[in-house]
Amino acid sequence: MKNIRILILDDEAEIRQELKEFLVSQGFSIFEAANPSEAFRILKEQPIDISILDIRLPEMSGLQVLREVKKLHPTMEVIMISGHGDMDSVIEALRSGAEDFLKKPFQLREVLHSIEKTSRFVQQSKLIKNSNNAEFYRNVDLWKKIGTPFIFGAASMERMYDLMVRVSASESTNVLITGESGTGKELVARGIHFMSPRKDHPFHSVNCSSVPDELFESEFFGYMKGAFTGANTDKPGWFEAANHGTLFLDEIGDLKPSLQAKLLRVIEDQQVTRLGGTKTTKVDIRLIAATNQDLEGMTRDQRFRQDLYQRLNVFTIDIPPLRERKEDIPMLLNHFTSCFSGKMGKQITSVHKSLTEALEKYDFPGNIRELKHMTERAVILCDGEELTLNHFDHLMVKLRQTKPVEETKTRNLSLDYVEREFIEKAMREVMYNKSQAARLLNVSRQALDRKLAKYSISVAR
Numbered sequence: 001m002k003n004i005r006i007l008i009l010d011d012e013a014e015i016r017q018e019l020k021e022f023l024v025s026q027g028f029s030i031f032e033a034a035n036p037s038e039a040f041r042i043l044k045e046q047p048i049d050i051s052i053l054d055i056r057l058p059e060m061s062g063l064q065v066l067r068e069v070k071k072l073h074p075t076m077e078v079i080m081i082s083g084h085g086d087m088d089s090v091i092e093a094l095r096s097g098a099e100d101f102l103k104k105p106f107q108l109r110e111v112l113h114s115i116e117k118t119s120r121f122v123q124q125s126k127l128i129k130n131s132n133n134a135e136f137y138r139n140v141d142l143w144k145k146i147g148t149p150f151i152f153g154a155a156s157m158e159r160m161y162d163l164m165v166r167v168s169a170s171e172s173t174n175v176l177i178t179g180e181s182g183t184g185k186e187l188v189a190r191g192i193h194f195m196s197p198r199k200d201h202p203f204h205s206v207n208c209s210s211v212p213d214e215l216f217e218s219e220f221f222g223y224m225k226g227a228f229t230g231a232n233t234d235k236p237g238w239f240e241a242a243n244h245g246t247l248f249l250d251e252i253g254d255l256k257p258s259l260q261a262k263l264l265r266v267i268e269d270q271q272v273t274r275l276g277g278t279k280t281t282k283v284d285i286r287l288i289a290a291t292n293q294d295l296e297g298m299t300r301d302q303r304f305r306q307d308l309y310q311r312l313n314v315f316t317i318d319i320p321p322l323r324e325r326k327e328d329i330p331m332l333l334n335h336f337t338s339c340f341s342g343k344m345g346k347q348i349t350s351v352h353k354s355l356t357e358a359l360e361k362y363d364f365p366g367n368i369r370e371l372k373h374m375t376e377r378a379v380i381l382c383d384g385e386e387l388t389l390n391h392f393d394h395l396m397v398k399l400r401q402t403k404p405v406e407e408t409k410t411r412n413l414s415l416d417y418v419e420r421e422f423i424e425k426a427m428r429e430v431m432y433n434k435s436q437a438a439r440l441l442n443v444s445r446q447a448l449d450r451k452l453a454k455y456s457i458s459v460a461r
Contacts, residue, residue, distance in 0.1 A: 004119050005029040005047060009039045009065065010054040010081070015104075019052065022108045028115070036065050043069070048076060050118055052111075053098075055082040055089050063092055070097040077118045081106070146190040151335055154325035156450060160317060164188060167315045168195035174267075176312045177290040178444050179319030182369030185290035186250060188317060193246040198286060201245030206238050209254035216259050218275050221266070227276025239272045239283045246286045252312065253293035257305060264308045287312065297439050318446030322364040322371065324454075330356050332368060336375035337387055344379060352388040359392075362399060420455045423448070432459050 006028050010016050016032045023030050031046060033039035036059045042048070051069060055062035066078055080093045083104035090101050100114045150161060167175055168191075175192060177185045186205060193203045211219055218227070222237030238247060255263065266272055267287060271280045289312045298304035322329070333351055341348040364370050378391035389396070423441065430436035438448040452459065 003029075004049045004115070005031070006115070007039060007042055007046075007048045007051045008032045009034075009036065009051060009057065009062075011035065011056075011058055012054075015054075018108075019111065022111070023115075026112060036060050039065065040068075043073065048073070050077045050079065050115060052079045052081060055080055055093070063089065063096065066093060066096050066098060079111075079114050079118060146187065146194055148187060149335070150187075150191065151331050152325065152328050153331065154320070154328050156320045157325055157328065160188075160319060163315075163317050164192050165195060167317070168192045169197075170315075171197045172286055174286065174312055174314045175288045176295070176314075176316045177288065177319065178295075178316060178446060179290075179292060180321045180367055181292045182367030183319040183321060184368055185292075185319060186248065188319060189246070189248045189288045189290060192288060193248075193286075196246070196286070198245050202242050203246045203248065204238055204242035205248040205250060207250045209251040213256065213259065217262065220263070221272045221274055223275035224277040227274075231276070234274070237272060237274065239266060239285065240281060242285050243283050244285070246288055249287065249289045251291060252289040253291040253295055253298060253304065257303070260305045260308050264305060264311065267308075267311050294439070294442070294444055296435070296445065300439075316446065318444060318450075320447075320450060322367045324450070326360045329359050329371070332371055333359065333375060333387075336372050337379060340376050340379040341382075346379060346382065347385055348379060348382055348387055350386045352386055355387060355389045355392060358389055358395060358399065362395060419451070420457070423451055423455065424457060427457065427459070434459065 006023060008016050008019050008030065009032075010019075011034050013034065016034070020030045020032055031042050031048065033042055036057055039051075053062045053065055053069075057065065062080060062082075066080065069076060069078060077099045078097065079100045079102065080090070080098045081102045081104060082089065093101060099118045102110060102114060152158070152161070167173055175189075177188050179185055189205075190203060193199060206219075217223075218231075218235075218237070220237045220239060222235050222240055223231050225231055225234050266283075270284065271282045273280050295304050295309050295313070299306040299309050330351075333356065337348055337351060340346075359371070366373075374392060374395060375387075377394065378387055381391045382388075423437070426437045426440045427434075430440060434448055434452075435445060438445045441448065443451075451457075
């Protein structure tokens with residue numbers, strides 16, 4: 001945060017001086033202005049990261065200054081302050097691009113907390129600006145809402161993101177997100193919600209595997225006071241809490257068949273009845289479900305209701321695992337390194353090439369989540385300015401445990417070669433029926449389609 005440059009625009013000299021002395025003591029570079037014309041002169045001469053603007057100013061209002069600042073310097077973050085508590089002005093400021101709002105009189109630690117929160121976006125915006133792969137950081141406004149950016153360059157991820165954008169425009173279509181654990185299914189769900197017309201309404205996330213059977217109805221549908229011992233007040237369930245917004249059901253495949261029937265009834269009727277009550281309440285939600293299991297196969301084995309699967313599977317998005325998009329590893333590594341070094345107050349500015357090469361040889365069974373945790377550990381161990389393979393000692397252990405496939409003189413037994421052979425053999429055994437082949441290979445239909453395209457395998461008999 002020591003590299004953050006802050007402009008204070010307030011016509012009260014006492015406020016400016018107090019803020020300046022405090023923020024300089026915290027290591028920030030501070031500039032101050034008593035009026036907008038002076039502030040705009042400073043902005044022309046200095047690369048300001050954060051502006052602290054009073055709403056009531058001479059010459060022009062703080063809201064007018066905000067709009068002009070965001071037009072001339074769109075990546076600059078703005079914190080608004082006011083002693084008047086005008087909520088209409090607060091709402092207008094936030095809509096116009098202000099990152100935060102503080103009401104006078106405020107405490108200095110509140111200002112510091114706001115700057116710390118806002119500086120995260122400043123650091124990441126600088127990373128985007130300086131990155132050779134800046135085009136792969138998608139939608140900065142969305143990034144601020146969900147707390148993390150979409151980072152990718154792989155063609156498979158490009159197609160996935162396009163599906164997200166398309167389905168987000170339809171506010172009522174149910175979505176099923178498939179993918180291995182750690183690929184970012186909840187991130188995709190949040191992205192769909194915050195790009196949709198429902199973005200100003202709640203996004204509610206539920207992990208179905210963590211809901212005890214006996215609490216299913218009370219948690220999903222709510223309960224009335226006195227419905228059971230301990231029900232001292234009325235409580236809405238998750239469907240009501242997400243009304244007009246999005247309800248995200250993670251690990252939907254872990255839901256028992258008896259509970260699936262109850263969930264299906266509410267999805268079909270779009271109304272809930274609280275436990276212990278008689279009144280039904282209409283709910284308007286978009287349902288997004290996610291799973292790392294093969295729900296289609298589970299329906300055939302009668303472990304998942306086919307009618308519920310059809311309700312959820314209106315629009316499917318499959319997230320490819322990290323081992324199938326290894327070209328994204330350097331970008332993800334740089335991002336996580338920047339985030340953790342910033343949080344820990346370290347100045348790690350580069351990543352050694354040998355580290356990136358080693359990471360690309362690893363298959364990441366835990367996907368992006370595993371890479372993130374690896375990087376956090378490495379940043380803790382790093383005391384210099386460069387992240388190296390020595391800081392990823394646990395990675396070397398994992399790589400040694402993975403036996404490489406040796407090449408022979410007759411043919412190249414690479415992983416790709418072996419995988420293609422298995423896929424072609426499976427396709428032949430089921431007479432080129434892709435659904436049956438996917439079940440035989442224990443992968444989703446979408447994953448099989450990607451493999452067929454990757455290896456240019458013909459589906460003709």
